[in-house]
Amino acid sequence: MQQRRTITGFSNPLVKFLRSLRDKKHRRREKRFLAEGLRLLTDARESGKLPELLIMSKDRDAHPLLAALEADVVAHGGEIIEMDSAVLTKVTGKDNPQSVAGVFAEFDTKLAALERNASPIWLVAQAMRDPGNLGTMLRTGDAVGAGGLILLDDCADPFSVEAVRASMGAIFTQSLAQARWDEFLPWLRSGKAQLAAASLREAQHYRDARYATPCFVMVGNESQGLPQAYEDECDLRVTIPMLGRADSLNAAISAAVLAYEVLAQLNPR
């Protein structure tokens, strides 16, 4: 296998392939995604995930973490691609030029792969449309010691560049599952679980509720919230007080405020 290549032109097929990974349809077909920047790639490496392709700017500065990454990728049979920085910028998008990027195989996102008892908290997002919110939930999940994030129904793509970036590396540390509600509910009820939803309907104050492990903290779509039928299946419906004019919080904010309350109850000081 050819392990090192240098690419200079914008029209190289590999450049086209990499650019295509910014598009969901192509990611689905290729089952590959793009992560950008040394920090993110180092998070991946430290979590035992290495890119199949490591793409570096020819003008990059030497860095011990980059050297370590490069060595690991080569040792595991991955490929190193060097590019003019102008070409790499074209790949990674103009808004945030980085001197390194990686192509990763998408992870298994089947519910069956989750070990529910491995963690006291799980986050669940239903029809979450904003990739930044989704990445932020992964990041929050990492912080509260959640096992992972379960995406229900039609969510934004967790492997989009925006979600991966907002996750700040948590895409590599949190488990991720994608399922329809009709698969999720039987799976949930096949074992121990408390399903707690952020809700506005007949809900109790989120600090009065008593959370139990493993607690699945669920938030709904950014503008619709959760369907009533889903809320009816929950063990707890909890509400976060809102004193102002607005009747809702950002979905990722709701998830974080709830998850930190669950954490405080499960780990009393």
Place this chain on the structure above:
Amino acid sequence: MQQRRTITGFSNPLVKFLRSLRDKKHRRREKRFLAEGLRLLTDARESGKLPELLIMSKDRDAHPLLAALEADVVAHGGEIIEMDSAVLTKVTGKDNPQSVAGVFAEFDTKLAALERNASPIWLVAQAMRDPGNLGTMLRTGDAVGAGGLILLDDCADPFSVEAVRASMGAIFTQSLAQARWDEFLPWLRSGKAQLAAASLREAQHYRDARYATPCFVMVGNESQGLPQAYEDECDLRVTIPMLGRADSLNAAISAAVLAYEVLAQLNPR
């Protein structure tokens, strides 16, 4: 004053003016900003803020809230502009077509205009670069009953389309101030105030700290956090536990988790 105009072409000077408001430099010069969508404009109206220009698609559906908005704008001497929806889409950006938009005069953002005792909580963001985070902090501020958001040093523009959108109307209900640290600190110390910062340095657990009104909850730049010198001036440095690999939360998430703890302590159930 001509109160109603119809615009059909893409090259009309007004279309250029409206498009230019997507750019910070032009907003600064014009001291005007753009808010899009009936919901946001209705929030503005209900908060007593009316646009100087109300721009509507010619193909819009009739709506009682839109009719009320139109009547109020006319009654207050504002101007109504009708456009082909293709032109309006050009103005508001393709990603999120709306059938109505408004041009507002920017608000006074001087510290001196804030009434610190009007609210028990204030949010403070230092060098926050992401307009979505900034808008989300405004939205969270509304929810926790904060008086407003104080932006320190070089923050993203709160009047950008992205920040206004993420605020979900809170740009019209929360007070907003912009200041350098060197102005902020003397202002803060000129009256009653507790300055509480999210910190990683010698900080106490955020649930063990005792908050006092008016409490100023401060978070720092997305990648750098707060400068040490700023933290040294704080009355409280508090930390939110992070159990995972990452050493930080999203800045807007940190602010929300802290602000909800302050709220819980100030409003015990």
